Amino acid sequence: xxxxxxxxxxxxxxxxxxxxxxxxxxxxxxxxxxxxxxxxxxxxxxxxxxxxxxxxxxxxxxxxxxxxxxxxxxxxxxxxxxxxxxxxxxxxxxxxxxxxxxxxxxxxxxxxxxxxxxxxxxxxxxxxxxxxxxxxxxxxxxx
Amino acid sequence: xxxxxxxxxxxxxxxxxxxxxxxxxxxxxxxxxxxxxxxxxxxxxxxxxxxxxxxxxxxxxxxxxxxxxxxxxxxxxxxxxxxxxxxxxxxxxxxxxxxxxxxxxxxxxxxxxxxxxxxxx
Numbered sequence: 001x002x003x004x005x006x007x008x009x010x011x012x013x014x015x016x017x018x019x020x021x022x023x024x025x026x027x028x029x030x031x032x033x034x035x036x037x038x039x040x041x042x043x044x045x046x047x048x049x050x051x052x053x054x055x056x057x058x059x060x061x062x063x064x065x066x067x068x069x070x071x072x073x074x075x076x077x078x079x080x081x082x083x084x085x086x087x088x089x090x091x092x093x094x095x096x097x098x099x100x101x102x103x104x105x106x107x108x109x110x111x112x113x114x115x116x117x118x119x120x121x122x123x124x125x126x127x128x129x130x131x132x133x134x135x136x137x138x139x140x141x142x143x
Numbered sequence: 144x145x146x147x148x149x150x151x152x153x154x155x156x157x158x159x160x161x162x163x164x165x166x167x168x169x170x171x172x173x174x175x176x177x178x179x180x181x182x183x184x185x186x187x188x189x190x191x192x193x194x195x196x197x198x199x200x201x202x203x204x205x206x207x208x209x210x211x212x213x214x215x216x217x218x219x220x221x222x223x224x225x226x227x228x229x230x231x232x233x234x235x236x237x238x239x240x241x242x243x244x245x246x247x248x249x250x251x252x253x254x255x256x257x258x259x260x261x262x263x264x
Binding site for chain 2: 036039040042043046047050053054056057058059060063097100101103104107
C-alpha cells in the first residue's frame with residue numbers, strides 16, 4: 001500500500017469483560033447464547049444423563065438406587081443438590097429444544113423479520129422457563 | 144482471506160459446512176419426534192410409572208432399534224454443535240485439534256455406554 005491510501009477503519013473483536021457486560025442484549029440474543037450454553041451444558045453432563053438412563057432402566061434394584069438418589073442423594077452428593085443438577089439438565093433440554101424448533105421454523109418458513117425474531121424469542125423464553133418452573137416444582141415435591 | 148492452502152491446510156475446520164448444517168437439522172427433527180413418542184408412552188400409562196412401566200417402554204425390539212438410531216443421531220448432532228463452539232472460540236490449531244479429539248472420545252464413550260445399557264435389557 002502507498003502512503004496515499006487512507007488508513008482503513010479497524011474492527012477488532014469485542015472484549016468480553018468490557019463490552020459483553022455493558023451491552024443490552026435483545027431477547028433473540030439471549031435465546032441464541034442460551035441455546036449454545038444449554039447445548040454445552042448437556043454435553044458436559046452427558047455421562048450423568050447416560051448414568052440416569054442406566055440406573056433407571058437396568059433392573060429393579062438399580063431403579064431403587066435411581067429413586068433414592070433424588071431423596072437421600074448418591075455418594076457424597078446430597079439429594080437436594082442432585083435434584084438441582086437434574087433441574088439444570090431439564091432447563092437445558094427444554095430451552096435447547098424450543099430454541100431449536102424456532103430455528104427449524106424460521107428455516108422452513110423464512111420468517112426472518114426483526115419483529116418475528118423478537119416475538120418468537122419471547123415465546124421461547126416464556127415457554128422454556130415456564131415449563132422448567134412447573135417441572136421443577138414437581139421435582140422438588142411442591143405438588 | 145486466511146492462508147489455508149499447501150502446508151497451511153487446516154484439518155480442524157468445517158469444510159463445506161452444508162452437510163453438517165443439514166445433518167444437525169435432520170438429527171434435531173428426528174430427536175424431537177422421538178421425544179414426542181417417548182412422552183406419549185410415558186403419559187399414557189395409568190397410575191405411577193414404576194420400574195416395570197419405564198423399562199417396558201424400551202422392551203420392544205422396534206423401540207430399541209429406534210432408540211439406537213436416535214443415540215447415533217444425538218452423537219452427530221452434538222459433535223457438530225461442540226465443534227462449532229471450538230471453531231468460534233479456540234484459534235490455535237494444535238489446541239483445537241486436542242479439543243476435537245477429547246470431544247470425540249467423550250461422545251463415543253457415552254454412546255457406547257448408552258448402547259450397552261439399551262441392549263442388556
